[in-house]
Amino acid sequence: MIKSLTWPIQYVRESIAELRKTEWPKKNMIINHTVVVLVTMIIITAFVAAADYLLSWLLQVIIIR
Structure with a gap:
């Protein structure tokens, strides 16, 4: 039970150290x-x-023809 309560504190301490x-x-x-x-x-x-x-212009040329 105590370990489950202290792991967040230990995690924060290790993170700060890193x-x-x-x-x-x-x-x-x-x-x-x-x-x-x-x-x-x-x-x-x-x-x-x-x-x-360029592709827009080319497509317009192809469609208009």
């Missing part, structure tokens, strides 16, 4: 990775938009 061991990324690394993600999203968005426009 989080203290964690090496968090530096601010510079976070900024660099954020820029990479944003640039990648912009490139992929532009590619998808161009493909959508």
Whole structure:
């Protein structure tokens, strides 16, 4: 019975101990990775938009003929 009541406390203590061991990324690394993600999203968005426009135009040409 007592073990079932103490395991949450033990879990929290162990979690805090593990989080203290964690090496968090530096601010510079976070900024660099954020820029990479944003640039990648912009490139992929532009590619998808161009493909959508091209396929839409091609479909209209095929249907109109």
